[in-house]
Amino acid sequence: MYDSYSQAGNRAIKVAVIGAGNRARKYLEYAIMHPDELAIVAIVDPVEIRLNQLSDKFAIPAEYRFSNYYDFFATDIELDAVMICTPEDKHFEPTMMAIDKGYNILLEKPIAQTLQECEAIAQGAKEKNLVVGVCHVLRFHPYFIKIKEIIDSGELGEVISFNHTADINLDRVTHGFVRGSWNRAEKTNPMLISKCSHDVDLALWMVGSKCKKVSSFGSLRWFKAENAPKGSADRCIHCPDHIESKCPYSAIDLYKVRHDWVANFDVPEDSTLDKVLDRELAQGPYGRCVYRCDNNVADHQMVNIETENEVTASFTINAFTLNDCRFTQVNLTHGEITGDEQKLTVRRFRERTTEVYDFSHVAHMPFHGGSDLRLVADFVEAVRNRNHKLRTDIQDSLESHRVCYAAEESRLTGKTIIFKD
Ligand SMILES: NC(=O)c1ccc[n+]([C@@H]2O[C@H](COP(=O)([O-])OP(=O)(O)OC[C@H]3O[C@@H](n4cnc5c(N)ncnc54)[C@H](O)[C@@H]3O)[C@@H](O)[C@H]2O)c1
The missing domain is CATH 3.40.50.720 (NAD(P)-binding Rossmann-like Domain)
Known part of the structure; x- marks a missing residue:
């Protein structure tokens, strides 16, 4: 053996x-x-x-x-x-x-x-x-850990509000959530859960409390047939030049010209990436016009939370952006923290001081700034040493998933969901 x-x-x-x-x-x-x-x-x-x-x-x-x-x-x-x-x-x-x-x-x-x-x-x-x-x-990302440490130190008082935005990048959205694997809620999950259970998890972790109430708004607003330009075709390769050349969602531009998001296409030994892409554009799901896919997940969404410790937290998913990053603002009783994953700014109210932490080197590191590997290290340690408490165990994650599914219920029903003990 x-x-x-x-x-x-x-x-x-x-x-x-x-x-x-x-x-x-x-x-x-x-x-x-x-x-x-x-x-x-x-x-x-x-x-x-x-x-x-x-x-x-x-x-x-x-x-x-x-x-x-x-x-x-x-x-x-x-x-x-x-x-x-x-x-x-x-x-x-x-x-x-x-x-x-x-x-x-x-x-x-x-x-x-x-x-x-x-x-x-x-x-x-x-x-x-x-x-x-x-x-x-994200719980293993040095930038988010720094925010958490500042909050937990108590030096800025108590958290009053937590506002967070995920700019998830247009290419990721057209690739994954319109043409690709995560485009139907019943096949995988609604986008909030597939992509952003991270962010709800982060909000609860930072605030250190459970959710009391949640509401959410959002819809599939843009990537549907009625918004297709007149004269456009079912596939980008069949679209007239004057439309395809101006379309920000063109699969030709994304895969063939910019070579973005191509790592997920399997290239058999007897083929080349170019041949695989040509076949995909002609026949595969990733060559489809974004207005004519079978997608049903939302393309924009907001979530509002009130926690048991009376913190208000808001979270917005932006699909229509070139950014691929998260903006976070934490307002505390004695200061405020703002950041964009590269620069973290901490202001103290009474002292009128400003400290800036530079995380730009981490933001450009592979493996989510090294977090993927730190997560594995934490898991290995927990398996080897049962006294080691995982940073992201199933019970913590259950709480954020509970909030995500309730947020979806709110988005679909228009009701605020109130959690009972
Ligand atoms: N933690 C993060 O930051 C993060 C980022 C991206 C994706 N994800 C999640 O990770 C998961 C995988 O995403 P991915 O991007 O690696 O997708 P992927 O498509 O690249 O990989 C999934 C793999 O699973 C294989 N697979 C499918 N059905 C299977 C089966 N029945 N048995 C065994 N293997 C099977 C597929 O062939 C594929 O190789 C998803 O749940 C996704 O939401 C997490």
């Missing part, structure tokens, strides 16, 4: 990975940097090219490469944990199967597709006393 301990040292935790895509590839860099802590022993992915590319990188033997997680869970591989990095319609089932087997779990956010599923996972983890971490990586 393949024994990763012999390769990686006897303190490494043995982990299987389910879903060998973008997120898994990032987290697994940790195993390359720290083979004495993390050993990858099995990989599951139905897409052969991804399964083999990642398995080759970790010298996973053929019998530990699986095309589906049923086969994987049917084995009795000796493991400490699984990492679940599948799309969210494939979170609940493998997570419950992993709980059943008694494996600790690092689970990509969002937890699952309904609050009931999230609760079942949290309950299962509790009953089996398992470590279940949820990948809310």
Whole structure:
């Protein structure tokens, strides 16, 4: 039997990975940097090219490469944990199967597709006393940690309001939420949950309290057929030049000209990225006109929260922006904090002083400013040492998911949702 301990040292935790895509590839860099802590022993992915590319990188033997997680869970591989990095319609089932087997779990956010599923996972983890971490990586980001430290130090008094905006970038939106995998709420989740459970989690973490009331507004305002320019076509490659050349959402411009968001296209050995892109533009979902996709998730949304400690928190998702960053403003009784992930400004009211912290070097670092790797380190430590408290455990994440699902309910019904004890 393949024994990763012999390769990686006897303190490494043995982990299987389910879903060998973008997120898994990032987290697994940790195993390359720290083979004495993390050993990858099995990989599951139905897409052969991804399964083999990642398995080759970790010298996973053929019998530990699986095309589906049923086969994987049917084995009795000796493991400490699984990492679940599948799309969210494939979170609940493998997570419950992993709980059943008694494996600790690092689970990509969002937890699952309904609050009931999230609760079942949290309950299962509790009953089996398992470590279940949820990948809310922003809690590991030095910039956000600095804000949290300033708040918790008490030097600026008590938090009165927390206002936060996620500029999620137009290319990300057209790629993921209009043409791509996260474009239908019932297939994955509403955009607030798919993309921004991070931000609601962050707000509750910063404020250090539970949500008492939540309301939300938003809709799919723009990316639908009635807004298509007259004379435009179903695919960008068929669109007349005078329309395509002015369209800010053109797939030709995004993929072929600017080469953005192309890392997610699989390139078989006997092909090239250019050929893959040409085929995608002609036949694939990513070549479709943004006004004529099957998307139904909102393209703009606001969430308002009142917490048990009487803090008001607001959160806005901006899709229509070139920025890819978050703006945060925290107003406290004795000072205020503002930042854009690069520059953090702290002002004290009585002293009339201003301090500025520069995080621009972190903002440009890979792996979410190194946070992805710090998250894995935290998980490894929690599995090895059960006294170690995870920074993003399932119970904390359950709270933010509860608020997200309630916000969606509010957006759809127009009601303010009031939480009862
Ligand atoms: N924490 C973050 O900052 C962050 C960022 C982006 C995405 N995400 C989340 O991470 C998850 C994965 O996103 P991604 O960008 O890596 O997507 P991805 O499409 O790049 O990777 C998902 C992988 O799962 C595989 N897969 C699909 N069905 C499977 C199955 N039944 N069994 C095993 N593997 C299966 C796919 O083939 C693919 O390789 C999603 O839930 C997403 O919302 C989190």
